[in-house]
Amino acid sequence: MLESIGLVAFLVLQVQCSVLEPQIPSVASFTPSSGTFELSPFVRIVVDSKYATHGSPSLLDYADTFRSDLEDTLSYTALAPVKLSSVVNNSIFGIPTIYLTLNTSLEYKLYNGQFTDEGYDLQISRDVYLIKGSTPLGVWWGTRTLLQQGAIQLAGGAKTVSFPAGEGSDSPGWEVRGFMLDAGRHWFDTSFLGDLCIYASYFKLNEMHLHASDNLWNPAFLYGDGNEGWKSLYAAFRFQPPAGSALDGLVPRKNESWTQQDFLDMQRTCADHGVTIIPEVDTPGHSLVINQWKSELMENGAPDHLNLSYPDTIPTIKSIWDEFLPWFSAPEVSIGADEYDSALANDYISFVNEMSSYIGAKSNKSIRIWGTNEPSTTLSVSKDITSQHWDFPGDDVPVQLLSRGYRVINSEQAFLYLDGKTSDGGQFPQELNQDLLWSGAPGGKGWAPNIFSPTDPTNNTSIDAPNLRGAVFALWNDWGNNATTALEVYYQLARSMSVFGEKAWAGSDVRPTGLTRDQFDAVYPMLNAAAPGQNLNRVVKPKLGNIVYEYPGTYRSLNTGIPSVGPPYTLSFSVKPDSRSPFTGTLFSGADSKLHVANLTFEATGQLYALGYVLPQDRYTSVEIHATREYTYALIDGDEANPRYWHTLMDIWGEYMALGNMSFAAPSAQMGGDGFAGIIKDVRLRLGA
Numbered sequence: 261m262l263e264s265i266g267l268v269a270f271l272v273l274q275v276q277c278s279v280l281e282p283q284i285p286s287v288a289s290f291t292p293s294s295g296t297f298e299l300s301p302f303v304r305i306v307v308d309s310k311y312a313t314h315g316s317p318s319l320l321d322y323a324d325t326f327r328s329d330l331e332d333t334l335s336y337t338a339l340a341p342v343k344l345s346s347v348v349n350n351s352i353f354g355i356p357t358i359y360l361t362l363n364t365s366l367e368y369k370l371y372n373g374q375f376t377d378e379g380y381d382l383q384i385s386r387d388v389y390l391i392k393g394s395t396p397l398g399v400w401w402g403t404r405t406l407l408q409q410g411a412i413q414l415a416g417g418a419k420t421v422s423f424p425a426g427e428g429s430d431s432p433g434w435e436v437r438g439f440m441l442d443a444g445r446h447w448f449d450t451s452f453l454g455d456l457c458i459y460a461s462y463f464k465l466n467e468m469h470l471h472a473s474d475n476l477w478n479p480a481f482l483y484g485d486g487n488e489g490w491k492s493l494y495a496a497f498r499f500q501p502p503a504g505s506a507l508d509g510l511v512p513r514k515n516e517s518w519t520q521q522d523f524l525d526m527q528r529t530c531a532d533h534g535v536t537i538i539p540e541v542d543t544p545g546h547s548l549v550i551n552q553w554k555s556e557l558m559e560n561g562a563p564d565h566l567n568l569s570y571p572d573t574i575p576t577i578k579s580i581w582d583e584f585l586p587w588f589s590a591p592e593v594s595i596g597a598d599e600y601d602s603a604l605a606n607d608y609i610s611f612v613n614e615m616s617s618y619i620g621a622k623s624n625k626s627i628r629i630w631g632t633n634e635p636s637t638t639l640s641v642s643k644d645i646t647s648q649h650w651d652f653p654g655d656d657v658p659v660q661l662l663s664r665g666y667r668v669i670n671s672e673q674a675f676l677y678l679d680g681k682t683s684d685g686g687q688f689p690q691e692l693n694q695d696l697l698w699s700g701a702p703g704g705k706g707w708a709p710n711i712f713s714p715t716d717p718t719n720n721t722s723i724d725a726p727n728l729r730g731a732v733f734a735l736w737n738d739w740g741n742n743a744t745t746a747l748e749v750y751y752q753l754a755r756s757m758s759v760f761g762e763k764a765w766a767g768s769d770v771r772p773t774g775l776t777r778d779q780f781d782a783v784y785p786m787l788n789a790a791a792p793g794q795n796l797n798r799v800v801k802p803k804l805g806n807i808v809y810e811y812p813g814t815y816r817s818l819n820t821g822i823p824s825v826g827p828p829y830t831l832s833f834s835v836k837p838d839s840r841s842p843f844t845g846t847l848f849s850g851a852d853s854k855l856h857v858a859n860l861t862f863e864a865t866g867q868l869y870a871l872g873y874v875l876p877q878d879r880y881t882s883v884e885i886h887a888t889r890e891y892t893y894a895l896i897d898g899d900e901a902n903p904r905y906w907h908t909l910m911d912i913w914g915e916y917m918a919l920g921n922m923s924f925a926a927p928s929a930q931m932g933g934d935g936f937a938g939i940i941k942d943v944r945l946r947l948g949a
């Protein structure tokens with residue numbers, strides 16, 4: 261009986277497996293033949309020895325990462341990659357073989373006809389699953405395809421993973437497929453950023469643009485007559501100069517900067533996953549951090565602008581690039597160059613052109629700037645510079661730039677901007693707007709990198725515009741460090757990266773295999789849950805039912821060994837602080853958050869959020885903390901009528917204060933500590949809010 265059920269399941273699987281499952285992004289083409297490739301619990305990855313050390317990362321490096329991803333996402337045991345000179349198959353090892361190789365003569369083309377090194381071919385037979393690219397990077401994207409197929413099958417209830425035999429070919433429509441994170445106004449550590457790269461890579465994004473210097477914008481503090489508020493307005497530059505450097509004063513807050521080693525490790529992590537970091541140092545606007553260091557460089561009356569005609573200004577900017585260019589492995593960097601005075605158009609244009617030549621000569625890198633319409637009648641921006649369009653009408657019109665021979669990246673805010681937690685007047689959504697991305701462009705076809713306006717088709721281009729390089733979507737942090745935790749930023753990016761991955765790889769309505777919105781909605785949750793190499797969802801396996809842990813009885817302190825648990829969860833306990841000792845210390849702490857006893861204050865990403873409830877001392881209070889990705893609240897002594905939310909207060913351009921909810925991961929690693937005196941009782945952490 262059992263066997264026949266097994267047989268039916270097997271046959272169903274065979275039928276399901278005659279085509280590839282829809283995935284994100286969609287695969288350009290696949291033609292099934294007969295037969296099936298079965299993954300058994302052991303898999304062997306074989307790397308063509310002729311190409312094993314080709315490239316950096318090499319084919320073998322990518323194979324190693326792929327191996328751990330197979331274990332992580334499919335729970336398969338993959339044997340260490342071996343190098344062999346010819347295609348091998350199951351009949352030799354008796355175990356399924358995934359064969360990774362190159363054919364450097366293979367040619368893949370972007371929609372604009374230019375060659376791309378990111379394409380790959382699939383050849384699946386009963387005996388071997390072969391992934392072939394013209395470069396190791398193409399093969400890497402092919403491994404993402406395999407992992408996603410497997411994850412979708414397992415999520416759909418399959419006991420084992422199998423693939424239809426057949427041949428396929430896949431490559432991106434656009435060269436640039438990235439996300440930008442404002443890491444200037446909000447601090448993020450490199451391990452979080454590295455995890456974002458790994459997650460983005462699963463959806464075949466290939467760039468993380470790091471906006472690494474900026475300041476909060478408060479016009480009264482910046483431009484108010486005689487106001488010195490600019491001196492203390494939050495501004496930051498994230499690359500930490502080496503000890504003793506002349507640039508030391510540029511980074512007063514060392515605890516919110518990346519050391520060279522941390523940066524290089526992150527850059528390596530990203531590169532190991534096919535993602536290039538495009539670093540941005542924003543000048544001559546958005547430069548308060550430089551003027552807080554050297555106020556003589558300031559433009560009169562505009563502390564966040566540099567005075568480009570002051571003799572020491574451009575040499576100072578060059579000295580910053582001199583120090584940090586050697587850190588960067590990308591062939592391009594961004595010098596920002598947005599929102600500068602239109603009255604100083606010639607200063608601006610001479611500056612960007614000079615920086616383009618300087619950075620080119622110094623490091624053989626080219627530069628990007630944010631699209632900026634500087635009305636000069638005598639000078640023009642060099643065509644070596646790529647323009648990243650974001651704004652109508654403040655910025656040059658992209659169709660016109662393209663026709664004048666400029667290279668353009670689409671970051672149009674109507675489709676591609678997000679702001680941490682909230683935006684002024686609801687201008688930007690929490691996640692990329694799915695309605696707009698699937699059908700909101702002219703003609704109802706959905707967004708793609710060639711679409712620049714949701715209303716005016718004259719502002720879009722055809723998909724094959726020669727100088728249209730692709731798109732980068734952006735998450736800004738206008739309200740600074742305390743508006744969001746790092747994980748809240750991930751919640752805004754997670755689905756956004758995925759839908760963007762489809763649109764920037766395949767486009768909208770270009771390929772017959774392109775995803776429909778329904779297909780996307782069906783597979784996204786499975787892929788989000790299965791994305792390997794990071795645990796941004798902070799998932800833990802519950803011990804029993806939905807209980808992560810349960811500690812009946814009383815404790816002064818205890819280690820649980822569980823670093824952090826993502827929402828939704830409920831953490832309940834009773835606590836009796838001791839009045840004979842200072843009212844300090846932590847009730848709970850974890851990798852992403854802490855809960856201090858004083859005022860029941862949560863701490864995350866270095867920021868404090870008080871609940872404003874003072875626990876009575878010398879008697880027990882029962883506390884139940886409920887958290888989702890949108891909020892965290894406490895019920896005190898079971899008072900359900902009176903949920904108390906942890907809030908942040910955001911300063912919106914110095915004009916008004918906006919209240920926002922906070923979501924915190926559970927501080928699950930330890931209870932008690934940091935001098936907490938008292939007793940914690942009957943602790944339970946369960947999944948679900």
Ligand SMILES: *[C@@H]1O[C@H](CO)[C@@H](O)[C@H](O)[C@H]1NC(C)=O
Pocket residue numbers: 348349350351352385387
């Ligand atoms: C598998 O390997 C054996 C031995 O080298 C060979 O005879 C056979 O043709 C191979 N099968 C395929 C599908 O490559």
Ligand SMILES: *[C@@H]1O[C@H](CO)[C@@H](O)[C@H](O)[C@H]1NC(C)=O
Pocket residue numbers: 363364365366367
């Ligand atoms: C490599 O690709 C080229 C171009 O498609 C093709 O002509 C050649 O036969 C391929 N080589 C191998 C060994 O498959």
Ligand SMILES: *[C@@H]1O[C@H](CO)[C@@H](O)[C@H](O)[C@H]1NC(C)=O
Pocket residue numbers: 558559560567568569570571
């Ligand atoms: C910029 O610096 C120059 C040279 O020192 C000075 O003449 C000019 O007034 C400054 N302009 C502004 C707007 O600060």
Ligand SMILES: *[C@@H]1O[C@H](CO)[C@@H](O)[C@H](O)[C@H]1NC(C)=O
Pocket residue numbers: 591624
């Ligand atoms: C300079 O960069 C270009 C573009 O990335 C590359 O093609 C060229 O080989 C590089 N030249 C040197 C000398 O590294």
Ligand SMILES: *[C@@H]1O[C@H](CO)[C@@H](O)[C@H](O)[C@H]1NC(C)=O
Pocket residue numbers: 701702703704705706711717720721722
């Ligand atoms: C955008 O414009 C191009 C070129 O004019 C046109 O071919 C295309 O249909 C338009 N697409 C949309 C969605 O408006």
Ligand SMILES: *[C@@H]1O[C@H](CO)[C@@H](O)[C@H](O)[C@H]1NC(C)=O
Pocket residue numbers: 652653657713715716718719
């Ligand atoms: C479209 O481009 C024109 C210039 O060609 C520009 O003036 C206009 O603002 C753009 N329209 C929209 C809706 O973005």
Ligand SMILES: *[C@@H]1O[C@H](CO)[C@@H](O)[C@H](O)[C@H]1NC(C)=O
Pocket residue numbers: 843858859870872
């Ligand atoms: C609790 O918060 C209030 C108001 O935010 C503050 O005045 C008080 O000092 C805090 N008490 C403790 C113990 O932190």
Ligand SMILES: *[C@@H]1O[C@H](CO)[C@@H](O)[C@H](O)[C@H]1NC(C)=O
Pocket residue numbers: 447513515516865866867
């Ligand atoms: C860095 O130090 C400053 C000053 O002590 C503090 O306000 C800030 O919260 C710290 N940042 C982090 C991320 O811990």
Ligand SMILES: *[C@@H]1O[C@H](CO)[C@@H](O)[C@H](O)[C@H]1NC(C)=O
Pocket residue numbers: 476739740742743868869907908909910911
């Ligand atoms: C967050 O920072 C702003 C300054 O940017 C400050 O006005 C506000 O009070 C802070 N909110 C909290 C909850 O600390």
Ligand SMILES: *[C@@H]1O[C@H](CO)[C@@H](O)[C@H](O)[C@H]1NC(C)=O
Pocket residue numbers: 890891905919920921
């Ligand atoms: C916080 O979340 C709760 C529950 O969704 C909601 O009722 C409340 O309005 C939110 N508060 C803020 C400031 O957004």
